[in-house]
Amino acid sequence: MKCPYCGSDNTRVIDSRPADDNTSIRRRRHCDDCNKRFTTYEKVETIPLIVIKKDMGREQYDRRKIEKGILVACHKRPVSAMEITKIVNEVEKDIFAREEREIPSSVIGEIVMDKLVDVDPVAYVRFASVYREFKDVNSFMNELKKMMKEK
Numbered sequence: 001m002k003c004p005y006c007g008s009d010n011t012r013v014i015d016s017r018p019a020d021d022n023t024s025i026r027r028r029r030h031c032d033d034c035n036k037r038f039t040t041y042e043k044v045e046t047i048p049l050i051v052i053k054k055d056m057g058r059e060q061y062d063r064r065k066i067e068k069g070i071l072v073a074c075h076k077r078p079v080s081a082m083e084i085t086k087i088v089n090e091v092e093k094d095i096f097a098r099e100e101r102e103i104p105s106s107v108i109g110e111i112v113m114d115k116l117v118d119v120d121p122v123a124y125v126r127f128a129s130v131y132r133e134f135k136d137v138n139s140f141m142n143e144l145k146k147m148m149k150e151k
Helices: 065-074 081-097 107-119 120-133 137-150
Strands: 011-018 023-032 037-043 050-052 056-058 102-106
Touching: 050 107, 056 137, 065 107, 081 107, 081 137, 102 107, 107 120, 120 137
Parallel strands: 050 102
Antiparallel strands: 011 023, 023 037, 050 056
16 A cells, blocks of 8 residues: 555555444554555445436446435435435445346435435435426325325
């Protein structure tokens, strides 16, 4: 591992432990040339995942898109950044547990909604309104009624 400060290859690991999400390893490293310390994270490399969009187009899976959608849905809601990260991690775990090379965006959206409904009902409705493309107030009300029945 190259030192980010001086570029030297002469570095060593001084501490290693699981990261907060338990899906990666946090390593504290020391550069023997410049005596600075830095942190790296190791994550298991997964198979490339292709997302099949609604228009049947395909693009590479991007965790940031899920995170962005959840952030928008949770805007001005009492949902912490840690909870959002936990939701994204759970969604990603569910997606990769399927061991498929391609996954429809509709499946990802449903997984996100399943996680959001338990965390914050308002964030769930916000996400669902964009994801399901509600065309009018009636479709919005139908979703609310369905959610109220399930509770």
